[in-house]
Amino acid sequence: MTNPPWRRPLALAGLAVIGAWAVIAIFAPLIAPDNPLAQKFTILAGPSGAHWFGTDELGRDVFSRVLSGARITLPLAVILIIAAMGIGAIIGGVAGFFGGWVDNIAMRVADLVFAFPGIILALAVAAALGPQLRNAVIAVVVVSWPSYARLVRSLVLSARSAQYVVASRLLGASGLRVLFTDIRPNAAGPVLVLAALDIGNAVLLLSGLSFLGLGAQPPTAEWGAMVAEGTQNFNDWWVGMFPGLAILTVVLAFNFIGDALRDMLDPRTARAVRNI
């Protein structure tokens, strides 16, 4: 390897930021100076020694709320990406391997989802299911799985006719067995890269839904919902800016990690990008 991970400053920064947020998410109740839901301070007080990020319109400590927001956003983003990855990989794998009408139906449904801008479809799904954090997660999964399905399908299509897959069938492996033992390892790398790149997107979508009132409901300390509160109190910049910065750092860090992963796992793209 000419460019090991420790020589990639952006990847390192990304890892450090995500690592920090993970620690915060785990230990938030211990680190946070106050209860994120307690309405006991002066309302809309600016950042100070006592309240680093100030207080919001209900007199809650914004710093504590931002910290505990990590406990909601990070685990949910990871769970929903795993769900989208699993659903998409299974649908794409089956579609690519068996072809025919299975492939046609699966890919037309994927096209249908692709035809909408992600946030619009997620909005519609979340609105139809009712404003609730759980439904927002489902909505994001609904808009995220097709990219995995397409990726896995294309990988399966190219691997399906490979000699070693034919050889495996000649030795008595069934279709599903071939799919899981011979083709799955080929798909794992690219799918993980897509997931790492996509997780920032998922955070953004989830916060977006909460921002629009379709995700987390008050008084939950969720970053998107907190930014929404900030827009109600525009002159008191600290209410919206700190949760916004939290979203920004998490999304950016995940993207850095995804980029680095892609470069490491797929030397061809890395070279192609460098040659541009």
Next chain:
Amino acid sequence: MDELLRVEHLSVALPTRSGYHKAVDDLSFGVDAGEIMGIAGESGSGKTITALSLFGLLPPGARVTGSIRLDGTDLTALSGKQLRDVRGRQIAMVSQDPATALHPILPVGTQLTEHMRHHLGIDKTEARSRAAGLLKTVRIPDPERALRAYPGQFSGGMRQRIAIAVALAAEPRLLVADEPTTALDVTVQAGILRLLDRLCRERGMAVIVITHDLGVMSATASRLAVMYSGRLAEAGPTSELLTRPRHPYTRGLLDALPHPEAGPGMGTAPLVPIGGSPPSLGRVPDGCPFHPRCPYAEATCATARPEPVPVAAGHLLACPPDPLRVSA
């Protein structure tokens, strides 16, 4: 010896844009246990389709008639599940190109033990030790280390040995080797052929070697079948076929081979190519498919389809004019 495989009147029709065309046409042959049989012919003569039909893994839409009996069981009548139990366990295949026949990102050990465990129902440790034994059998040095290595870490000849070990893992009774030496250089070829020969003798396993290279056959196969355009042209003991070919096509294949072993002077005889090219699927001429290219063709060859008939003990010939008749 007991006959292990009996193929009777096998025809395989493949779908093309202009309808179904026979890639294999009324082919019959048998293989004894412990015997190496060769199937020779140019590209497109139906060798590989014949092999794939033994496994029931023809391209989608292919129509098969005739019977393929392995120890009395008709393989063409088996269900998908039953066929999967036959594949690998009873008959196994070694494919042409060792560079692509092994999974590039799975360790050799996994590929060796995977279907061995499936077919034989043995646990991981036992499979592992059997796999090491197999690698030893095919003469891979340091088997324990080879099990953990990836295919990319081996040379072409080694990979072909590993591919043979993979095919042998579930102890099949019939091994089909489709052009096992085509992608290898000559010295490595000889090693692979000796290996096949040894396995055949030690395990009493039958081997079908498919090739276009008659030179490969001369040292290994005891019997040889020459196919042309999906049909049997000539079949018989290898030594007889190679020294006294009766079919003009067999003769043509031999004349097209260099004979460096014949010594100085004799080796300088010019190579004689067979004029023309083999008919493509769907444009097979009436009568004998070889007649447009045959220097001995007679008027009847263009109309009457020659059937293989015995001309000597164990020697079948599908050429009624028999222009190369050996005078007794």
